[in-house]
Amino acid sequence: MVEFAGWSMPVQYTDSHISSHMHTRTHCSLFDVSHMLQTKVHGKDQVKFMESLVVADIAELKDNQGTLSLFTNDKGGIMDDLIVTKTDQGYLYVVSNAGCADKDSAHMKAKLSEFKAAGFDVDLEFLDDALIAVQGPSMSRVLQEGVKDNLKNLPFMFSALTSAFGVPCRVTRCGYTGEDGVEISVPSSRVVELTERLLSNPEVKLSGLGARDSLRLEAGLCLYGNDIDETTTPVEATLVWTIGKRRRQTRDFPGADIIVPQIKNKTQRKRVGLVSTGPPVRQHTPILSTDGKVIGEVTSGCPSPCLKKNVAMGYVDSAFSKNGTQIQVEVRKKAVPATISKMPFVPTNYYTG
Template sequence: MAFNVSLPMVTIKRNFAAVPEKLKQTPLYNLHNEKRGKMVPFAGWSMPVHYANQGILSEHLHTREYASLFDVSHMLQFRILGKDRIRFLESLVVADIEEMPFGASVLSVFTNENGGIIDDTVICKHADHLYVVSNAACADKDLDHIRTKIGEFQKKGGWVDLKVIDDRALLALQGPLAAEILKKLCDKDLSDFKFMTSRFIHFKTIESHVSRSGYTGEDGFEISVSASSSQRLAKLILGYPSVHLAGLGARDSLRLEAGLCLYGHDLDDSITPHLFDLKNPLGKRRRVEGGFLGADRILAQLKEGVTRRRVGLIVEGAPARENSEIYNSSDELVGKVTSGGPSPTLNKNIAMGYVKSGYHKNGTLLKVKVRNKLQDAKIVKMPFVPSKYHK
């Protein structure tokens, strides 16, 4: 393939923090070393960016065609318990959890008092608890925020508790063959297992919490499994030749093609739900009732509109990276890139960013400054690569 990419630069390298004295290790750390994973510091964890016998480009394309197994055990997993758990969590996120059926999952965001996004999160509703996953880089901040709010809620008589899940790994099997592989391991028909739903499944006696979701735009599953069983399950999955391991590099380039945001880059506490949209995570009932942090500002934006909009761009010339400036045809600065790089699937350079409202419509011609040179760019609909979720 003639297309030359340098995928680690998309977002992975800029997420590397200064190496602490001791990085945390996931339960699959020994497996990564056995499979010659290139380990890097990421959000305080030692994580594989890619594997020596494959490389990021190969892992990316394999995920799109077959299936790849990602270790995402660095993500924060926790449960919200107690009879008032829904009322409590709805005070912190914009989703309509009350109306969700048991087994359903939803992508939502934690907001602050100004309506800015503290973190994005996936919430799974079960009969006796809410299972929540949020970002590793925001784990300490999220927990401090939630614990503070729990204390305030309990002082007012609310019955709620937080249980951090620190004894389980989290695996993501992503790609068009993912369901076929898991079907063989659990001997169940998974055709009625829809996108953004979750259930408990045993894989060869290994108990797991499974959500049909992911971060690649492909069909896939995120599997929460006990730390002690995680290597066994990973090796069972990798026993199928169609499954390869993949690291943070491919995970990042895949999510960019899928038009999915990365917190700290495409999302932060200055961005409100209406700015980044993603089919607007604000539940219908919540638009009327509010009741979450920053509701006044967010509901006002719903009526009045916003001054910036998140967009997708096809960029001519060199790849446009984070903070590249976006200009209109009159060379007026109208926005900035938040994520960008080569798309292995499209053989083009793509980017996401925020532009002034009015410049966000599909087909709008703009320019992006890369290496002090203005390059042509065009607004396109996201996702860049069509999603293949099992709906």
């Protein structure tokens, strides 16, 4: 167990980190992600309110569809990443990171006061429900036994209110592993019941933070505080796809006057993937050109259990960001050859219907 964003979290259970990682890729694993901040945004001006904080086009979402988005600040930096779902129950359902929970809630409350003072109809409800993630290729087979709705009708980034094995819940097809998976929001009083029912299937094993980190890294997914933060813009982070096309024109999100010109004019640095062999590459490892000049820094890195080589992501001078570029990483004061690589490192298996 380790301290994580004010919570006590399991790094691993009885299985080793590698075993948990591979079980998720071949069967399915259950992660306790109840530390994430869950919020409902109510009121007829909910979309306008949310769009004043994030870069996504929330208005264009279909009923029960979600999108990954970013809270940005006035300097164009990323305050957090989050998923916003437009439900057909008349509210927006928002899931953001535990590490930013205090910052995110204060940020939303400040904007709420501003909106209410201007006469807009909007309200926030912070939930104390639990959240569990079931991730892996056999997830749909396991969960289908306990839900009446056909999971074939729930594609990636769509959400449904339902019940699982008799427990009322919200099931959202998303996750942080690159595999087909769901996140299930469930009343805290019944999460143990649902978890035990899921674990009664031998396909399902508990998995901790260790495997969660290596799985998301193989999938090329950012970890807030490591790979993106308030000093990083969405363009530098290669997250331009999160910015709605309409929003690029209206430029009515925080930092738009900095972010939108960067889309056309490029940036001096860029988030890239890289692979290497030999000693593991970790966060803060310097990235060097082949002639030994420092051109960037690793933000996340680990040995890949699937690929049997080191995978990492970091920021480099844009001139070195092309896939296939030969570079070096400085591990224990030695320069080790590495290659800029496209992400995800391991192909994703999201269910798109």
